[in-house]
Ligand SMILES: NC(=O)C1=CN([C@@H]2O[C@H](COP(=O)(O)OP(=O)(O)OC[C@H]3O[C@@H](n4cnc5c(N)ncnc54)[C@H](O)[C@@H]3O)[C@@H](O)[C@H]2O)C=CC1
């Protein structure tokens with residue numbers, strides 16, 4: 001159950017995107033009737049899945065009438081041929097026009113690509129039918145990368161994409177607090193970056209799971225933030241959804257925020273998220 005969306009929040013939820021893992025193909029089939037045709041569905045690049053699972057998941061997204069956005073994690077790619085094999089397999093199975101290029105959590109790159117800029121700079125994406133590259137954004141920063149490095153790379157990726165005639169979108173790490181998000185959106189614009197921003201929000205999920213992921217990814221979840229979001233620290237068995245977060249965010253955005261949309265991290269709850277969104281928009 002969720003509280004309902006304010007009118008600006010309804011607008012913000014339009015054209016949302018979702019995320020699935022390579023293990024979620026059956027879950028996507030079950031949830032498909034709840035999701036508008038053409039919706040962007042991202043396919044994660046987790047370390048415990050292989051290229052076939054990811055390709056197969058992207059193919060199911062396409063087959064069910066959605067727009068696949070496969071993730072490519074630079075540091076998890078062991079060779080150039082692994083990258084081109086993956087791009088070729090994706091093209092044949094799912095014909096994606098969009099990818100999410102991200103650095104990847106491994107401390108040391110497993111092959112020739114240290115970061116997402118190196119993936120973009122291979123110039124390979126347009127050769128495989130990709131017209132839009134999504135890149136990561138961190139409203140709260142991220143523990144392993146210094147802020148000045150993040151800003152520098154954001155600007156360089158923006159420029160590299162424009163030079164290749166590729167569209168770009170920023171997809172953000174999830175957050176439980178809208179304050180750093182709205183501040184960061186304004187900072188992005190002040191850095192001269194005009195790309196559409198998809199703010200990452202968790203779908204409804206168990207509080208324990210949400211707090212675990214937050215800790216793993218360096219997302220703030222202090223008692224004050226948890227309370228504001230609706231995460232009860234005394235009821236870890238409960239669940240929490242992003243209704244307050246989305247209503248707050250919608251009320252804090254201004255003309256100067258530019259184009260802002262939402263991306264839902266489903267964390268194993270694809271159907272629950274799709275149902276939650278339907279309910280929230282009603
Ligand atoms: N936001 C998201 O949804 C996701 C984020 N990530 C993680 O976010 C981090 C950065 O990715 P991007 O923003 O695309 O950065 P990026 O690829 O644009 O790299 C920016 C700078 O940070 C360095 N860097 C990247 N990953 C690093 C790491 N794991 N450890 C130490 N230095 C690193 C790069 O060498 C480069 O100098 C990675 O750890 C990535 O795995 C991973 C999956 C999803």
Ligand SMILES: Nc1nc(=O)c2c([nH]1)NC[C@@H]1CN(c3ccc(C(=O)N[C@@H](CCC(=O)O)C(=O)O)cc3)CN21
Pocket residue numbers: 021023044046048105173174209217265266267268
């Ligand atoms: N730094 C960083 N690294 C990431 O890998 C990452 C982020 N940030 N931000 C959020 C996204 C979304 N992420 C995830 C991570 C795990 C599942 C997942 O479904 N994992 C399990 C099943 C669920 C569970 O048991 O918790 C799996 O099957 O592997 C989904 C999305 C990874 N992502």
